Amino acid sequence: MNExxxxxKKRRSVRKYQAKQIPAEECESLVEAGLxxxxxxxxxxxxxxxxxxxxxxxxxxLELKAAVARTPGNPYKKYVGxxxxxxxxxxxxxxxxxxxxxRALTAEADCACALENIFLAARSLGIGSCWINQLGSVTAxxxxxxxxRKELGFPAGNVVYGCAALGYPEGDFPExxxxxxxxxxxx
Numbered sequence: 811m812n813e814x815x816x817x818x819k820k821r822r823s824v825r826k827y828q829a830k831q832i833p834a835e836e837c838e839s840l841v842e843a844g845l846x847x848x849x850x851x852x853x854x855x856x857x858x859x860x861x862x863x864x865x866x867x868x869x870x871x872l873e874l875k876a877a878v879a880r881t882p883g884n885p886y887k888k889y890v891g892x893x894x895x896x897x898x899x900x901x902x903x904x905x906x907x908x909x910x911x912x913r914a915l916t917a918e919a920d921c922a923c924a925l926e927n928i929f930l931a932a933r934s935l936g937i938g939s940c941w942i943n944q945l946g947s948v949t950a951x952x953x954x955x956x957x958x959r960k961e962l963g964f965p966a967g968n969v970v971y972g973c974a975a976l977g978y979p980e981g982d983f984p985e986x987x988x989x990x991x992x993x994x995x996x997x
Contacts, residue, residue: 824873827977843931877954921971934951
């Protein structure tokens with residue numbers, strides 16, 4: 811079977827990671843894979859913020875918890891509010907994928923493509939990954955946005971469309987469950 815198709819079929823979400831950090835060169839390869847995603851009109855609005863400092867990831871978790879608590883009707887409130895919640899499942903590398911909607915009407919889809927490229931590239935390198943959505947739910951929270959800008963160098967005006975927890979899996983990669991999707995063909 812084709813290597814790319816094998817990687818697609820083997821990619822699974824990983825939620826338990828070793829403390830071992832991903833080498834910088836491999837992290838750079840993941841960023842490059844993300845930036846090589848297709849984008850609407852080739853506008854290339856995707857920005858990737860890489861966080862590898864454990865203390866900063868812990869602060870990000872605390873800031874996110876506070877922002878979710880301040881956001882009325884936030885769908886992640888119960889989940890993020892749990893005492894054991896961490897934004898990264900303990901992964902040593904965390905990537906925030908964002909874009910400025912003013913630059914591209916397809917920003918959300920563009921960022922989703924970037925994340926999928928990151929996840930597939932990670933799996934091909936033996937690195938586990940998990941899609942994290944919670945940061946996008948507090949886009950309108952000014953204190954959280956200020957934290958992102960000041961502490962992470964996050965571009966002003968960008969919106970988070972998804973994040974990637976990345977690291978070496980604790981144990982084996984999970985097996986793929988049977989697919990529930992469907993298709994039809996018209997010939």
